[in-house]
Amino acid sequence: MKYVDEYRDPAAARVLVERITALAGADGFKFMEVCGGHTHTIYRHGIEHVLPANVELVHGPGCPVCVIPMGRVDDAIAVAETPGVTFTSFGDMMRVPGGNGSLLEAKARGADVRFVYSPLDALKLAADNPDRQVVFFAVGFETTAPSTAVTLLRAKELAITNFSVFCNHVTIVPPIKAILESPDLRLDGFLGPGHVSTVVGNRPYRFVPAQYGKPIVTAGFEPLDILQAIVMLLTQIRDGRCEVENQYTRVVRDEGNPKALQVMADVFELRPHFEWRGLGFISQSALKLNDAFAAFDAELRFDIPNVRVADPKACQCGEVLKGVIRPWECKVFGTACTPETPIGTCMVSSEGACAAYYNFGRLHREAAITLGRRPGASVSA
Amino acid sequence: MCLGIPGRLTELNAGHEHLARVDVNGVSRLINVGLLEDEGLCIGDWVLIHVGFAMSKIDEDEAQRAFEGLQLMGQAYTDELQAMAESRVT
Numbered sequence: 121m122k123y124v125d126e127y128r129d130p131a132a133a134r135v136l137v138e139r140i141t142a143l144a145g146a147d148g149f150k151f152m153e154v155c156g157g158h159t160h161t162i163y164r165h166g167i168e169h170v171l172p173a174n175v176e177l178v179h180g181p182g183c184p185v186c187v188i189p190m191g192r193v194d195d196a197i198a199v200a201e202t203p204g205v206t207f208t209s210f211g212d213m214m215r216v217p218g219g220n221g222s223l224l225e226a227k228a229r230g231a232d233v234r235f236v237y238s239p240l241d242a243l244k245l246a247a248d249n250p251d252r253q254v255v256f257f258a259v260g261f262e263t264t265a266p267s268t269a270v271t272l273l274r275a276k277e278l279a280i281t282n283f284s285v286f287c288n289h290v291t292i293v294p295p296i297k298a299i300l301e302s303p304d305l306r307l308d309g310f311l312g313p314g315h316v317s318t319v320v321g322n323r324p325y326r327f328v329p330a331q332y333g334k335p336i337v338t339a340g341f342e343p344l345d346i347l348q349a350i351v352m353l354l355t356q357i358r359d360g361r362c363e364v365e366n367q368y369t370r371v372v373r374d375e376g377n378p379k380a381l382q383v384m385a386d387v388f389e390l391r392p393h394f395e396w397r398g399l400g401f402i403s404q405s406a407l408k409l410n411d412a413f414a415a416f417d418a419e420l421r422f423d424i425p426n427v428r429v430a431d432p433k434a435c436q437c438g439e440v441l442k443g444v445i446r447p448w449e450c451k452v453f454g455t456a457c458t459p460e461t462p463i464g465t466c467m468v469s470s471e472g473a474c475a476a477y478y479n480f481g482r483l484h485r486e487a488a489i490t491l492g493r494r495p496g497a498s499v500s501a
Numbered sequence: 502m503c504l505g506i507p508g509r510l511t512e513l514n515a516g517h518e519h520l521a522r523v524d525v526n527g528v529s530r531l532i533n534v535g536l537l538e539d540e541g542l543c544i545g546d547w548v549l550i551h552v553g554f555a556m557s558k559i560d561e562d563e564a565q566r567a568f569e570g571l572q573l574m575g576q577a578y579t580d581e582l583q584a585m586a587e588s589r590v591t
Contacts, residue, residue, distance in 0.1 A: 128569065157504070164573060210552070211584060237588035238553025240533060244589050260552075266536055267554045270519075315505055318549070318557045342570055370563045371549065377556065380536045470577035479576075
């Protein structure tokens, strides 16, 4: 249990692991961590290696960069290459490959693509450059959607007309539902996302126990948080309970952040459907600007090709995002697909399961054997 | 993008009512605190910051934990801090 020594409170971690082992007994359990931040913590701290072999963590779809389909990246590039446009994006999205390269490659070809930390930075660019059309590539779950909403409210207030948003915000509940409906996967419960829940609260997850009979525990981002949440899930199961519980009470409230929910309601409406990488089209799973903000909608202001692009055949991000396979089980993991030359989105973002595993994964025996079987693969991660 | 970075409020009403100055690990930055306007924020309070916006009020212990966790993330955290340092939120 050497990883435990690196945790903030190794003694507490040992107690939690012992409780997990005792609660699980001889039965097998599979829990999905929905959030990419959790995936990062799990790999960074070797949590999989301290858990008993019969308690398995499966990675979910909660990495907003990873779930953007290739066609939307191509749409973004088409807007970015429109004369007179300054295209702005979070750094994470710049290297995501579409069917026609990445935004970074579009920039190298001469497009005015800039990386911003905040949507407000993009608005400032628009205010300072009235002769340019400044477009912000909005991605993210409810963690970042309120920020885009506030930025749009501010743009309207300041009457900045050369600013628009290419909106790709997604919502957390529909993909959880899609995974619960998926025949590929049998799960015993969920670790609920931490930061998204600061906005939406815990109430939206009530359908998980009510309709699907699975427990869900909203968890924080420390190794001890993850272990504690697993104890809470197993305790529910052993007690014959099935509920929404909150391990991350330090930050998450049941009602979320009402102000953030309000600004989202003021600015966005649900799209009838949206394509997710790996999960396909999911109805009412993404946000678009509502009629009151149509003047700021890049999809109405520019010609968007809107072409669906299939993932490269070799790429198995879809299966990774659904938790059907582990990152190292993908045929191109660590060989053709690396953080330097990513083929799929999961290898790009630091929250993507493949990048997290590639950067931090201390390959355990099973993975090493799998990798070693592949011709030309090197076991060095 | 999804990293929550802890910062401590050093100035409120820094330009307009929703703008505040925070200290993030020794670096002074402007952020938008409009989403916490009902929280009665005071100078000295800790907040978790996402893409230039304070998204939740936290206590000092949680700020310390979050900070230690972020440091362990290495490159992802230094990239985010660098991006924040170059931000021109108004």
